Amino acid sequence: MILSDKQRHSAVREIENFKRAISAIEKADFEEEWHREIQIKAIQSEIERLQQQVLEYDMLKSGGITFAKSFSLEKLPEVLVHARIASGLTQTDLASRLNLKPQQIQRYESSEYQGASLARLIEISEALGVTVEGIYRNRHDEEGGIFNWTRASDIRWERFPIREMVKRKWFVVAEDEDEIQATKRYFEIACDGPTLSAALHRKKVRSSATIDEYALLAWQACILQRANLTIQNQDIPEFVLDESWLPRLRVLTQEKDGPKKAINLLAEHGIVLVIERHFNSTCLDGAAMLNDDGNPIIGLTLRQDRLDNFWFVLFHELGHIFLHLMSGQSYDFFDDDEASTTDTLERSANDFALDNLIKPSEWEECKSRHALSAEAIRMDAVRLNIGASVIAGRIRKERGDYSLLSGLVGQSDVQIQFES
Numbered sequence: 068m069i070l071s072d073k074q075r076h077s078a079v080r081e082i083e084n085f086k087r088a089i090s091a092i093e094k095a096d097f098e099e100e101w102h103r104e105i106q107i108k109a110i111q112s113e114i115e116r117l118q119q120q121v122l123e124y125d126m127l128k129s130g131g132i133t134f135a136k137s138f139s140l141e142k143l144p145e146v147l148v149h150a151r152i153a154s155g156l157t158q159t160d161l162a163s164r165l166n167l168k169p170q171q172i173q174r175y176e177s178s179e180y181q182g183a184s185l186a187r188l189i190e191i192s193e194a195l196g197v198t199v200e201g202i203y204r205n206r207h208d209e210e211g212g213i214f215n216w217t218r219a220s221d222i223r224w225e226r227f228p229i230r231e232m233v234k235r236k237w238f239v240v241a242e243d244e245d246e247i248q249a250t251k252r253y254f255e256i257a258c259d260g261p262t263l264s265a266a267l268h269r270k271k272v273r274s275s276a277t278i279d280e281y282a283l284l285a286w287q288a289c290i291l292q293r294a295n296l297t298i299q300n301q302d303i304p305e306f307v308l309d310e311s312w313l314p315r316l317r318v319l320t321q322e323k324d325g326p327k328k329a330i331n332l333l334a335e336h337g338i339v340l341v342i343e344r345h346f347n348s349t350c351l352d353g354a355a356m357l358n359d360d361g362n363p364i365i366g367l368t369l370r371q372d373r374l375d376n377f378w379f380v381l382f383h384e385l386g387h388i389f390l391h392l393m394s395g396q397s398y399d400f401f402d403d404d405e406a407s408t409t410d411t412l413e414r415s416a417n418d419f420a421l422d423n424l425i426k427p428s429e430w431e432e433c434k435s436r437h438a439l440s441a442e443a444i445r446m447d448a449v450r451l452n453i454g455a456s457v458i459a460g461r462i463r464k465e466r467g468d469y470s471l472l473s474g475l476v477g478q479s480d481v482q483i484q485f486e487s
Contacts, residue, residue: 070158085110093107150195159172351403354399363393375456383402390412
């Protein structure tokens with residue numbers, strides 16, 4: 068874990084040194100090619116590990132996220148470090164609050180608070196606003212968050228949306244079985260070990276603080292389970308970081324059944340798309356994640372049953388895949404399209420969606436932006452070879468007026484395609 072700016076600079080230098088080492092290995096002569104590959108893979112693994120640590124430090128320090136986590140007591144030292152960074156405090160700042168020498172905080176953090184008394188841990192927790200189970204906000208008090216479970220024993224099973232899960236027929240509660248035991252059985256059998264492990268251990272970046280963690284875990288486990296079944300039963304190719312096929316996806320926005328056809332197009336390029344309704348305790352629109360084998364997966368809830376929303380959320384999640392997930396970042400992204408977009412990662416995914424649906428130069432030439440008429444929108448749609456719902460939806464969002472052009476956004480045209 069990176070604890071300070073100095074350690075961050077050292078990690079960045081180390082990454083550059085590793086990259087130079089790879090270049091040297093690529094140019095060197097090897098009697099056996101597999102010797103070269105083994106060395107390169109080992110170094111790449113170290114690069115990804117360091118990049119992940121730099122990313123986490125930068126995200127926490129930026130103050131543009133909330134760090135929320137359910138954790139057991141033995142994880143408190145790690146959480147205190149995260150809380151200190153997310154609060155915008157240096158080790159010296161925290162020491163000043165506690166009337167300690169900076170070297171004492173450095174020793175605490177470098178040793179994971181070994182030797183710190185319970186009274187001292189409580190004092191530091193109070194200074195950082197940390198409780199054993201809860202949420203602490205960044206210094207800007209903005210929405211968003213990151214959280215994860217360390218192990219299955221940290222889970223409070225009764226907090227799952229059990230009744231909704233049963234209503235959706237995910238599992239049946241036997242006569243001689245209580246709901247909690249049935250829920251455990253579902254995760255142990257239907258969502259087998261690797262699936263539950265993937266849902267538990269990968270940190271989740273959420274764009275809204277209103278998402279219930281347990282409803283989110285249940286939804287994610289279902290998405291991973293269904294995606295893994297698709298990968299097992301279909302010939303899904305390996306994903307390649309190549310955006311050249313995205314214009315074909317954009318063309319599908321013109322077709323009323325485009326959302327359904329998008330599943331096949333995404334699968335052709337190694338991305339599994341799964342549709343599953345959100346839970347009542349969330350405002351979730353979509354998510355982007357990787358399974359244990361590194362296959363990119365998109366989950367959509369269709370919470371807003373409109374064509375314009377479907378396409379924007381889909382391209383937003385694709386943005387997370389192309390820009391973030393495939394660069395070694397072990398995060399899963401969960402998005403609410405009405406949440407704050409102050410976070411850099413969310414803003415970049417938004418820009419990816421906007422620019423790939425309608426290029427900036429194309430948008431500047433759209434007369435419908437000012438005419439606000441159905442005829443003007445349809446003319447622009449034909450000229451750009453894009454669905455009218457995409458143009459209408461963008462106009463509504465930019466103007467902040469969702470009463471405009473309601474007849475063009477494809478209301479109630481999405482869920483019906485996936486009822487089966």
